[in-house]
Amino acid sequence: MDRPQPLHKYRRYSDCSVSEKFLDTCFLLVMGVGYLLASAYLYVSHEGLDNKPGLSVEDVVYSYYGNRSGSTLEAKLRGSMSGYISIEENEKVVAWIFKGSPEKTFDREIKPIFEKNCTFCHRPEAGGMTDLSDVKAVKKLTDVDMGKSIGALARVSHIHLFGVGLLLFLIGKIFILCEMPALLKRVVVGFPFLAIFMDIGSWWLTHWLPAFAYIVIAGGALIGLSIGFQIIVSLYQMWFYKEKEQ
Template identity: 45%
Template sequence: MREGTWLNLPSLSLPIKSLFTGYLLVAGLGLLMAGAQIMLTHGMADGKFGLSVDDIVYSYYGNREGSKLEAKLNGSMKDKATPQENFTLIKWARNGASEEEWKTTIKPIVEAKCAMCHANIPSLPNITKYEVMKERAKVDEGASVSSLTRVSHIHLFGISFIFFFIGLIFSMAIGFKYWVKALLIFTPFAFLIVDIASWWLTKINPNFAYFVIIGGFGYSLASTVMILTSLWQMWITPIRGGHSEENTWRDG
């Protein structure tokens, strides 16, 4: 048992509780939306809804039995064209993606079914251009090194800020042993590193795909525990030590 002096969640003033609650609710909703986005992108890499090891392998290592174009047409883009049009595009890619067939057969399909998004949204590849489409028709080797570098640094900087503030709020929780609280606060950061590192390792060896799922599940679970505990203690747990914002308590 140790004595510690620090703000505790039950005794915070109403404005501070409102501030923390707003942040936790928005951050929690953001994590849910991130999970939904993963389901709708990576989760469709194998053509089936729901995240699986195959989805992770196809996303980072690639499906080296086919092209990126084929993977998309069998996955998240499957319903954007008719089955016959999808078959025509896949056959064209498998036969070497000739420019002549592109002009006569493939480009009209792309302009009719794909251009609405791919020619107008800057974040999407403009596959109405033959050079861009030809790259998508090559054997799928998964995420490129440049895209992994870009997404990795965005996730490491952005998500670590989310975990920092969730952990800071949770550090004011009561009723936890110090080592348990410290472990919970550190856990999301550790699993985030595992998650990002596994992207790169899966790019080299598909067997590391399991660690991507473990990393994502680990930091999501730890964050959920801290968010729910913080909300419970701010609004349900009785105030300790009066209404002062700074109290001394025995941290069990």
């Protein structure tokens, strides 16, 4: 039998046709750009939730844990709006919020206070300001922000597990044709799968324990690093790497 002996026991880029490498290259480039855009989207959608520019651990906490120090209305009554209302009236409003802001008593107890002190500015005609004479609008300001709901978490988690899992699998399939120590290769392809569980698992944990926000960020960064590494090394070895003659 004089079938040509393959150079390697396993497939390497040198065993691939140019067409296959071309297809791999197109795929890796599209995934790379997609990943960069996903990161940019993540940045703009989370940035500034804590009222400070830039993405920070607090932004992640606000997004998954919420801001449970109280409602917006309370915060404003204590803060920048406190000058427009007398102390007794302020206490009445806070007491109403503590009772769970019941709609029944709004018109009788609270609306007159707001109409006297606040609706001069807080009316719909005044350029998008919340209408404080409308109980529905006021109730939105008295809800405590509990972060992402369990339903929302389940929705984004399963989409990410399927999507990122498939992406890691396909990128890894291309990457394992590289020439490098087997152990390093296994770590590079296996690690991001662990990181995705770290990342998504800590979205859930952050919903109860805000300290896990650090792991959300670390997990996300590790997935990004691993994808970037695999894409760059694959493209390099595919087109530029010359094997040493055995």
